Amino acid sequence: MAGKVLLIEDEPHIVEAISFLLERAGWQVFTHSNGQDAAEVAGRIAPDVIILDNMLPNKSGIDVLREIRADATTSGKPVLMLTAKGQARDKAAAEEAGVSMFMTKPFSNQAIIDTVKMLAQ
Amino acid sequence: MARSLVGTRIRERRRNRRMTQTALAAAAGISPSYLNLIEHNRRGIAGRTLQAIAAELDTDVAALSDDADFVLINRLTEAAKMDHSNSAEIERIEEFVGRYPGWARLLLQVSELSQQQREKLRALTDRMTHDPFLSETMHQILSNITAIRSTAGILDSMSDIPPALQQKFLANLRSESQRLSATAEAMVDFFDTPTEEAATSAANTPEAQEFWSARGYYLPKLEAGETTIENLLENTGSQAATNSQVLRQSLERYERIANTLPVDVFIQSAKDTNFDALKLSQTLKVPVGSILYRLAHLPPEPGFPLFGLLECDMSGAVLFRKEIPEFALPQYSSACPLWPIYRAFGRPYQALQSVLEMPTGGRLLTYAYAESAGPDRYDLPGLLRSTMVFTSDPQAFPATRSIQPPILAGVHCSVCPRKACAARRIDYILA
CATH class of the missing domain: 1.10.287 (Helix Hairpins)
Structure with missing residues (x-):
């Protein structure tokens, strides 16, 4: 087992595709679909890598990231943020909030596997 | 004001007829050297001499007159000044128009068409961005x-x-x-939806919007008396901005409010009152509308929340907008009808304090206030302008117990997932 990944994303078909890819690569994948209690879920699962979509229902990805960084149990976890092109302002805010890396949608399957592996090292 | 081009026109017609200066001067009863001065527009010409020259050139006095060319010269000069490369020989524009009036008119047409296209492109770009x-x-x-x-x-x-x-x-x-x-x-x-329609539906012209956005909605030199509104308008780098009445009026309003609420005093008072618009109004004895405006026109200050601002008239058309990074405003009207900026029209001169909860979960503290937008008249109902400032900075939020529950709002129905919202007027288009 490579480790634990928490995928916070509200698009179910993206969740299914990424989960399938990462599980085949040996990761144990946990999923969550809204921003409201995402940080709390991250604290409970203690994943090795968190994949966080920027636009989530109830709370933005950046707000979730701030909460993750503010919690001692998750503050050091690598966070890969999924963004769309043209969200330059969001990127700047996410960098300020302590994001580890961005990945711009749409991305290749191999890119997300490689990035998660790199972040976990 | 352009100088007279009668002489240039006389010279062109004389040359076209292959006539010498000496012959024309003799026919007009003047010396060749004086005619030379006239042809180079260094001496005026009128009366009998002009009539004699016109007759000798087989034309009439009106064809040699300046009226039409003055307009052409002024408009071409304006167009040339908008070209930042400064490649046009503006000092020779009179000669150009006098010698080649047909080409000059064509150039003006092309220039004006180009300007119109630029405006359309700017409106479209703005729309795409915001x-x-x-x-x-x-x-x-x-x-x-x-x-x-x-x-x-x-x-x-x-x-x-x-x-x-x-x-x-x-x-x-x-x-x-x-x-x-x-x-x-x-x-x-x-x-x-045609772009032109959208571009003209709002009074916040692109020129005014660009001007304020480029300067961070704060003009320290104007506040310090180191520059004037005229200077600011002349140095916008855009003829359209320089001529914009909307921009001029917004600058006059800014100057008025800045004079009433000096920046240092205002910032300190805002901190002392925890950025509460009503308390600020009472402390500084200034109407709430001016307080809201000033909150969004300040230098970046550590420990001071960033306030955005939206103003609209009674038709809902946007008059002024300042975004903050956490909250994209619609460029034109048709925003979420639950925003307090619209509710304020129903309660003029009452400050409204609300918290909006957006579909993403983010919260905004808002203050809204509607007040008179112009002088009262016997023959017209009072015109109101509504102003709303907003911030997502938690330090500006009052204690929970002193504020109503948040309003579940959005930005625009078409992108708002609150499908059961009573205020919905357009379907949520995202599948």
Whole structure:
């Protein structure tokens, strides 16, 4: 087992595709679909890598990231943020909030596997 | 004001007729050297001498007159000044217009057409950049494409997927394709709305908007008396901005409010009152409308919340807008009707304090206030302007117990997922 990944994303078909890819690569994948209690879920699962979509229902990805960084149990976890092109302002805010890396949608399957592996090292 | 071009026209006509200066001067009863001065526009000409020359050149006095060319020269000069390369020989414009009036008119036509196209392009670019509908739709499209690409990649590259899972992924592909198609159609419908209509529907002209945005909504030199409104307008780098009455009026209002509320005093008072608009109004004895305006026109200050601002008239048309990074405003009207900026029209001269909860979960503290927008008249109902400032900075939020529950609002119905909202007037277009 490579480790634990928490995928916070509200698009179910993206969740299914990424989960399938990462599980085949040996990761144990946990999923969550809204921003409201995402940080709390991250604290409970203690994943090795968190994949966080920027636009989530109830709370933005950046707000979730701030909460993750503010919690001692998750503050050091690598966070890969999924963004769309043209969200330059969001990127700047996410960098300020302590994001580890961005990945711009749409991305290749191999890119997300490689990035998660790199972040976990 | 351009100088007279009568002499230039006389010279052109004389040359076209292959006539010497000496011959024409003799016919007009003047010396060749004096005619030379006239032809180079260094001496005026009128009366009998002009009539004699016109007759000798087989034309009439009106054809040699300046009236039409003055307008042409002034407009061409204006167009040349808008060219930042400064490549046009403006000092020779009179000669150009006098010698080649047909080419000059054509050049002016091309220049004005180019200016119109620039304005349209700017309006379209602005719309693409700021429209919340487009932003949400692009996100939706990219999400659809991401799901399709990932799923197709799995099906294409992995041959050992169990049949049931293969069927599941194929169904996902079909579903995402349909959603992508629906979203793309909605986007096409959106672009069917003419840009010109959108661009002219708001009073916040692109010139005024650009001016304020480029300067961070704060003009320290004007506040310190180190420059004037005239100077600011002359140095905008854009003729359209220099001539904009909307921009001039907004500068006059800024100067008026800045004089009433000096920046240092205001910032300190705002901190002392925890950025509460009503308390600020009472402390500084200034109307709430001015307080709201000033809150959004300050230098960046550590420990001071960043306030955005939106103003509209009674038709809902946007008059002024200042965004903050956390909250994209619609460029034109038709925002969420639950915003307090509209409710304030029903309660003029009453400060409204509200918290908006957006569909993403983010919260905004807002103050809204509607007040008179112009002098009262016997023959017209009072015109109101509504102002709303907003911030997402938690330090500006009052204690929970002193404020009403948040209003569940959005930006625009078409991108708002609150499907059961009583204020909904347009379907949520994202599948």
